Structure formats: C-alpha cells, structure tokens
Amino acid sequence: MAALVGAIGLLPWLSRTDPALTVLKARSADRDPTPETLRAIRDQLGLDDGPPALLGRWLGGLLHGDAGTSWVSGGQVLPGVVQALGASLLLMSGALVVAAGTVAAVCARTLRLGSRGRLAARGPGGTASAVLAALPEFLVASVLASVIGVQLGWLPALGWYGPQWMVLPSLALGLPAGAILGRMLDDLLPGAFAEPWALAAAARGVPPRSVARQAVRRCVPGLLPNLGLFVVGLTGGSVAVEQIFDIPGLGRLTLQAALAQDLPVLQTGALALVLVAALAGVLARLSARLLIGPALRDGALHSLHRPGPTAPRALPLLYGALLAAVIGFGLPRDALALDTLARLRAPSLAHPFGTDALGRDVLARVSHGALTTLGIALAVSAAALVAGLLLGLLPRLSGPLVDTVAAVPPVLAGLLVAGIAGSGPWTPAFAVGVVAWSPLAAHTSSLLRQERATTHLAATRALGAGRWYLLWHELLPAVLSPVARHALLRLPGIALSLAALGFLGLGAQPPSPEWGLLLAENQPYAERAPWAVLFPAAVLALLGALAVTAAGGVRLPRRRKRPESPAGPPGERVMPPRRQRNSPDALLAPVPTSVSTSPAEER
Known part of the structure; x- marks a missing residue:
C-alpha cells in the first residue's frame, strides 16, 4: 500500500510534464501558461517543495481526518x-x-x-x-x-x-x-x-x-x-x-x-x-x-479437479474457422484508405462490414487489428498465467500483493507505467500484465489450499512421498487445468483492455486499427450506423466463444489403468471386479484391496 501511494504521489513528476501546467489546463484551458502564472500555481500548491514534502503533508493530514484540498476545484x-x-x-x-x-x-x-x-x-x-x-x-x-x-x-x-x-x-x-x-x-x-x-x-x-x-x-x-x-x-x-x-x-x-x-x-x-x-x-x-x-x-476433502471427459472439438474448430475466415478475407484490403464519399455506408458486396465515419472499410480494420491485438493479448495472457501460478504457489507472499494490485484499475496502472517508461507500443501490454496475474494467483492459492486438505494427498504423504513429489505429481496437475481455463476466459477482456489503453494515448495511436479503437471511434455513430459497432463487437464475441469452448478441452489426461491378471502370485488374494465409481452400490461396499498373506494365515 505504501509503495502504491508513493508511486501515485510521484505521478506528476514521473510523467515528465510540469504539474503546474497540467493543473492550469484543468482549471482554465483558455488561459495562457505564462511563467508568472505557472510560478503562482507552484507557490500556491507547494510544488517546489518536492514529492516527499507533499506526501508528508498529505499523510499528516490523514491522521487528523483531512485529505487536503483539490488542486483543481479547491474544495475539500x-x-x-x-x-x-x-x-x-x-x-x-x-x-x-x-x-x-x-x-x-x-x-x-x-x-x-x-x-x-x-x-x-x-x-x-x-x-x-x-x-x-x-x-x-x-x-x-x-x-x-x-x-x-x-x-x-x-x-x-x-x-x-x-x-x-x-x-x-x-x-x-x-x-x-x-x-x-x-x-x-x-x-x-x-x-x-x-x-x-x-x-x-x-x-x-x-x-x-x-x-x-x-x-x-x-x-x-x-x-x-x-x-x-x-x-x-x-x-x-x-x-x-x-x-x-x-x-x-x-x-x-x-x-x-x-x-x-x-x-x-x-x-x-x-x-x-x-x-x-x-x-x-x-x-x-x-x-x-x-x-x-x-x-x-x-484434511477431509475430495479433489474437485479430477480427470474428466474433454469437451467436443467441433465448436472450437467452428469458431476458429469463422474467425480465421474473417481475418483472412479482410487482410488483402487497405485498412487506412479514406473515402469521404463513402462515409457510414451500410454493408454491401464492396464493403461486407460497411464503412466508418471516415469512409474506411470496417472489415479491413477488424482484420488488420486482429494481428496486433490477438498477438499481444496471447503473450500477456501466457505471462499472466505463468506469474499467477508461480505466485499462487506462495500464498503468504502473493496474498497481500493480490489485495493491493486488485485495487488498481487498468487505466490507472497504464498511467503509472506510462509515467515511468513513457508511452509506446508495449506500454499497454506491460500495464495490463501488471494487474492481469492477480485473479489467476488468487484462484491458484484457493485451489491449492483445498488440494492440500484432500484425503488422497494425506494418503500419498503417509506412503512416504516428499514435498517435491507432491508438488509435481499431485498439486500442480490438479491446479494447472482449472487455472488455464480461467486464463482463457479472461483472454477477450485482456485484448479489450490493451486496445482501450491504446485509445487513451498510452500505446498505439490512431489510425491504428485496434479493436478497442474501433469500438470507441464508432460508438458515437451507433444509432446512425449500428454496423460500425456491431461487427467489431461480433468478432470480439466470436473470440470469446472460441476461448471459452477451447477452455473446456483443457483437462487432465486420464491415467491408464494397469491390467489386472486373473490370478495373482502365490500368497496374494485376487481383487474382485471393480464396480463403477459413480454407482450407488459402490458407496456401501467395502473397498477391495490386495493383501499379501502367509500360508499359515491362509490355512
């Protein structure tokens, strides 16, 4: 919390702009930023004292229930x-x-x-x-x-x-x-x-x-x-x-x-x-x-994540083929070509998705924007998955981090990252990656806490299994699949967050054909030209359907059962045929076991 509040306190200086100039524009955009005016604002706000003095005065006021006055409005x-x-x-x-x-x-x-x-x-x-x-x-x-x-x-x-x-x-x-x-x-x-x-x-x-x-x-x-x-x-x-x-x-x-x-x-x-x-x-x-x-x-729980049937592969293949067809059909088109005479035209053979307010082909912009948006989103999702799993395995370390990082909206994280590293094409990716791992780490820690309390883990530990064996053969296989499915569920949201930060000027600038820019640019014309918003939204929804249906196929592989011989070795009782796991009779029957006995015990 202290690091976050301190970083926010340094934001005006990290942004490499004069805080007095920004405050003047917020107060009165028409006023000329003369040196005398800027000096008066610095003296009024105490900007020349530096960030430590400002942060100290703010913290001291909080102890007395006073958070200071606004630099823009002047109110409490x-x-x-x-x-x-x-x-x-x-x-x-x-x-x-x-x-x-x-x-x-x-x-x-x-x-x-x-x-x-x-x-x-x-x-x-x-x-x-x-x-x-x-x-x-x-x-x-x-x-x-x-x-x-x-x-x-x-x-x-x-x-x-x-x-x-x-x-x-x-x-x-x-x-x-x-x-x-x-x-x-x-x-x-x-x-x-x-x-x-x-x-x-x-x-x-x-x-x-x-x-x-x-x-x-x-x-x-x-x-x-x-x-x-x-x-x-x-x-x-x-x-x-x-x-x-x-x-x-x-x-x-x-x-x-x-x-x-x-x-x-x-x-x-x-x-x-x-x-x-x-x-x-x-x-x-x-x-x-x-x-x-x-x-x-x-330690009396059962594992909720066991080997199960994978989801049908027809739906992911269908959604993937539709998405690839849309992207492939629009790539040969020019995404930046302007035609002022064809503004906001309805879908036709020449423009299957219609045109936007500048006469640009919406299909071309959706297709070209998919290359950068999906590529960066996949990279950020993979990095967030790895970071979430690693930090989730250390709940005492990741717990406070998750609680703090979760409080930072992606927009504020983008402003902090831009203030430190400057605006650029990778600024939105880094800003979203800073906060995207926290839900995956929280999910990993929660599942890990329950898996450690399962009966089969206690039995495996009693048989002499070490810590690393339990981690690699029991805990990680049980946690990896649901967390990976969770990461796929968040893939469309990550893609949109990346594009939204670019629209705010923290990454790629217009006329870049990113999906978030398409939705934001065409939103004011939704009533007059709904196709300019509906088609990009439909492609984004298609990506979500693909991610969710593909997530259903991320499951633990079934373990192969060892073949049981009809007759065991001498001195060993033959196991009776196994009942179905889900049958009610199996609940009331004793668990069949293989017990080694001596000849005297058999007699």
Whole structure:
C-alpha cells in the first residue's frame, strides 16, 4: 500500500510534464501558461517543495481526518471521495445482484442434472454465456443506454437520482461479471456432484434442491477470492460505465484526477480502493474458513479437479474457422484508405462490414487489428498465467500483493507505467500484465489450499512421498487445468483492455486499427450506423466463444489403468471386479484391496 501511494504521489513528476501546467489546463484551458502564472500555481500548491514534502503533508493530514484540498476545484477532498465511494458501493451491490442471477442461469443445467445424479459427462457449456463474458462493459452499457434508455424510454439512461437510475448500469456491469463467475462455478460443480456424499444423497432420494445447494456451498470457497476481486473491479474499475451513465463514482473520480494530475484526490481515491480491496480479501478468506474450515484442518476433502471427459472439438474448430475466415478475407484490403464519399455506408458486396465515419472499410480494420491485438493479448495472457501460478504457489507472499494490485484499475496502472517508461507500443501490454496475474494467483492459492486438505494427498504423504513429489505429481496437475481455463476466459477482456489503453494515448495511436479503437471511434455513430459497432463487437464475441469452448478441452489426461491378471502370485488374494465409481452400490461396499498373506494365515 505504501509503495502504491508513493508511486501515485510521484505521478506528476514521473510523467515528465510540469504539474503546474497540467493543473492550469484543468482549471482554465483558455488561459495562457505564462511563467508568472505557472510560478503562482507552484507557490500556491507547494510544488517546489518536492514529492516527499507533499506526501508528508498529505499523510499528516490523514491522521487528523483531512485529505487536503483539490488542486483543481479547491474544495475539500475527503467529502467528495466518500460521496463517490458511496455511489460506487451502491452500484456494486446492484451489479452483484445481477451477477448472481446470471450465475444461476449459467449453471442451471449442471445443477439440475447433477442434483439428480444424471451428470454423466460435462459438456462445454452454453455459447451464450461465452459471448456475454467476452462483451466489453462499455459496449453493453452503450447498447442498454441507447436502446432501452433513449429509443424505448423504459428506464432513465443518464444521472444518479434514485433506484431507477441504477438498473441499466447494474445490468451493464453484472452481466459480463456474472457470465465469467458462472463459467468458473460450472467448471467446479461436476467434481462436487461426483463426490461420495452427493452420489449417496442422490441414491437415497434426497431432494435435488438440497443436493444442489450443498454442491454450490462446496464449490463457493474456491471462487471467493475471485469474487472479492470482482467486488473491487466493480467498485473502481467501472470507469467506462460511470462515464456513459454519468454516475459520480469513485472510478470516474480517480480517472479524472489522474488525467488532471490532481494529486490529493488521486492519492485519496487510490487509498480508498486499496482499503476496499483489503477488506474484500479478508472477508473472502473468513468466509472460506467458515464454509470448509474443519475440512481444511482435518484434511477431509475430495479433489474437485479430477480427470474428466474433454469437451467436443467441433465448436472450437467452428469458431476458429469463422474467425480465421474473417481475418483472412479482410487482410488483402487497405485498412487506412479514406473515402469521404463513402462515409457510414451500410454493408454491401464492396464493403461486407460497411464503412466508418471516415469512409474506411470496417472489415479491413477488424482484420488488420486482429494481428496486433490477438498477438499481444496471447503473450500477456501466457505471462499472466505463468506469474499467477508461480505466485499462487506462495500464498503468504502473493496474498497481500493480490489485495493491493486488485485495487488498481487498468487505466490507472497504464498511467503509472506510462509515467515511468513513457508511452509506446508495449506500454499497454506491460500495464495490463501488471494487474492481469492477480485473479489467476488468487484462484491458484484457493485451489491449492483445498488440494492440500484432500484425503488422497494425506494418503500419498503417509506412503512416504516428499514435498517435491507432491508438488509435481499431485498439486500442480490438479491446479494447472482449472487455472488455464480461467486464463482463457479472461483472454477477450485482456485484448479489450490493451486496445482501450491504446485509445487513451498510452500505446498505439490512431489510425491504428485496434479493436478497442474501433469500438470507441464508432460508438458515437451507433444509432446512425449500428454496423460500425456491431461487427467489431461480433468478432470480439466470436473470440470469446472460441476461448471459452477451447477452455473446456483443457483437462487432465486420464491415467491408464494397469491390467489386472486373473490370478495373482502365490500368497496374494485376487481383487474382485471393480464396480463403477459413480454407482450407488459402490458407496456401501467395502473397498477391495490386495493383501499379501502367509500360508499359515491362509490355512
């Protein structure tokens, strides 16, 4: 926390621009930046004293409940931050309600079949949830605001004046977050329904609703760390949604302070986000202990991640072929050619995806932008997966880091990285990579904590297995597959975050055909030329469907069973035929074992 607050305090000097000039532009853009005016601002704000003195005065004021005054507005900082935090927490609560309903819809089929003991094989899941998880929040917010709020007039689209005004932004935030959490829960439920207690309950006629409720309770501890991260993201990372719906939230306030280099507001807002992240992390860990604490202590859990059937390969191949066809068909076209006479034209044979506001071919821009956007997104996802696994294996080290890094929105991370390394093509990749590993590390630590409490691990340790053997042969195989599937789920979001940071001027500049730039540039023309937004969004949703369906095939390989001879060696009892693992009779039968006996014992 100290390092983060200190880095934010150095942001005006790291950006290699005069803080007085930035403050003057934020206060009055028409005023000339004369040396006398800039000197007066430096004297007023104490900029000549240097960052340590400014940080010391700010920390000293916090001890007395005073966060200082804004460099731009001149008002007190703390009341404004508290009011913005209240609006963000209220919006977050509404988004969590929507996310819970989305999770229930995504997992409805698995819960229905598993609670009745009929979940024979796990399918790849619904494509609708995959598409929903890939859609960016600001695109969902734009569609809801323009269609439901403006055209139909069912709900208000702008402002923050009562419960009606929080419905659309809650939907925009909760639907994508609920789709991702639903996919993660749907990935854990088959393992819970395959445990002995669930099979016995289904065989004895326990009501399916009770079985489903206990299965969800069994899987929730593995999702609680990521749920805490989603809470933080919905609080401080919903900048675009707050901008579209004109919500005075904390994320919007922090971003505006960062762009204006309003240091007191920026530091206080970042400190509030870090405290929210720390509180969410503590509550997640306490909730996990309350749910499965005794089982973790006694080592009485079963592994939720066991070898299972892979997902069908037809859907990933189909989505991959469609994506490759779109990219291949548009690459021969010129993505930068301007035609002012063909502005905002509808799709036709000459322009299958239509044209944008400058007459450029949308298909060409989507195809050329895919090369850079997907390539960098794959590299960042792979690096985040490796970092998340390595740090997740060290929960005492990664726990505080996750709580702190999770509080930094990608936009603020991009500003910090740009201030240190400067703007460039790799600035967005580094900024997103700084924060992309934290949910994967939290997922790894949560799964590792449960795997260490499993009965088969205790038995393997009792047989003399060492620490490294347990790590390489038991823990890593159980953790790697679900975390890799989680990384694939986040691939579309990483691709969009990269492009969004480039649009803010922290990476590639226009007219670069990045996907985030396409959506942001064409968003003002969504009502007049909806194809300019729908086709790039459809390609992004296609990428999400490809990533999610491909994630269903990332599973542990089945271990080959050793062939059993009909007659064993002398002095060894022959093992009876094994019953099916999932049959109810196997629960009540004793476990068949092979026991060596002496001739005297046989007599």
